[in-house]
Amino acid sequence: xxxxxxxxxxxxxxxxxxxxxxxxxxxxxxxxxxxxxxxxxxxxxxxxxxxxxxxxxxxxxxxxxxxxxxxxxxxxxxxxxxxxxxxxxxxxxxxxxxxxxxxxxxxxxxxxxxxxxxxxx
Amino acid sequence: xxxxxxxxxxxxxxxxxxxxxxxxxxxxxxxxxxxxxxxxxxxxxxxxxxxxxxxxxxxxxxxxxxxxxxxxxxxxxxxxxxxxxxxxxxxxxxxxxxxxxxxxxxxxxxxx
Numbered sequence: 001x002x003x004x005x006x007x008x009x010x011x012x013x014x015x016x017x018x019x020x021x022x023x024x025x026x027x028x029x030x031x032x033x034x035x036x037x038x039x040x041x042x043x044x045x046x047x048x049x050x051x052x053x054x055x056x057x058x059x060x061x062x063x064x065x066x067x068x069x070x071x072x073x074x075x076x077x078x079x080x081x082x083x084x085x086x087x088x089x090x091x092x093x094x095x096x097x098x099x100x101x102x103x104x105x106x107x108x109x110x111x112x113x114x115x116x117x118x119x120x121x
Numbered sequence: 122x123x124x125x126x127x128x129x130x131x132x133x134x135x136x137x138x139x140x141x142x143x144x145x146x147x148x149x150x151x152x153x154x155x156x157x158x159x160x161x162x163x164x165x166x167x168x169x170x171x172x173x174x175x176x177x178x179x180x181x182x183x184x185x186x187x188x189x190x191x192x193x194x195x196x197x198x199x200x201x202x203x204x205x206x207x208x209x210x211x212x213x214x215x216x217x218x219x220x221x222x223x224x225x226x227x228x229x230x231x232x233x
Binding site (some may be wrong): 038040047048049050052054061063064097101105106107108109111112113114 | 149218220221223225
């Protein structure tokens with residue numbers, strides 16, 4: 001059974017850097033079968049927005065509009081994926097989800113519950 | 122970048138009736154080498170994470186009721202709920218995973 005859980009701050013000041021951690025179980029991100037782990041966010045009342053994804057082979061892909069502000073990394077020994085977002089703005093207030101991408105499925109088959117991050121002073 | 126659009130933005134359907142949601146991609150998401158459409162559908166209810174319903178445009182995820190079906194190819198896709206149930210009230214998103222990823226704007230489905 002695959003599980004994922006997001007953790008990180010709930011309140012961040014504008015211009016600061018956000019670090020979110022996704023801790024997962026039920027698969028390994030060090031082998032092909034592990035697929036990948038992505039981050040998706042949803043601002044209040046708005047649609048889902050994919051942000052970044054890291055594959056088992058350490059390949060990474062980012063949403064073009066935010067690429068300069070995002071970094072995604074993995075620690076396979078801890079079964080964690082970390083997303084860093086710099087220069088936060090109130091518009092970055094959202095629920096942030098991490099999700100597993102199974103290679104055979106292609107889409108995000110398992111999701112964490114999400115964590116709400118508010119950007120405000 | 123491939124941009125996803127959906128229609129309608131919202132719809133209300135009587136219980137037991139059919140609900141149809143359309144999704145369009147700005148470029149084809151059909152990969153010719155394997156003849157697969159890199160298109161998924163999700164159901165999202167408030168306070169819950171999104172749930173994968175359909176992948177490869179028409180393959181139902183394990184455990185998803187067979188009243189949900191996906192169809193289409195290339196740039197035009199459809200999600201059909203054949204007989205709407207109360208538990209189907211949610212927002213539905215299409216998403217492409219053709220190289221990168223992007224979600225559509227969502228379609229809110231309610232009971233009339």
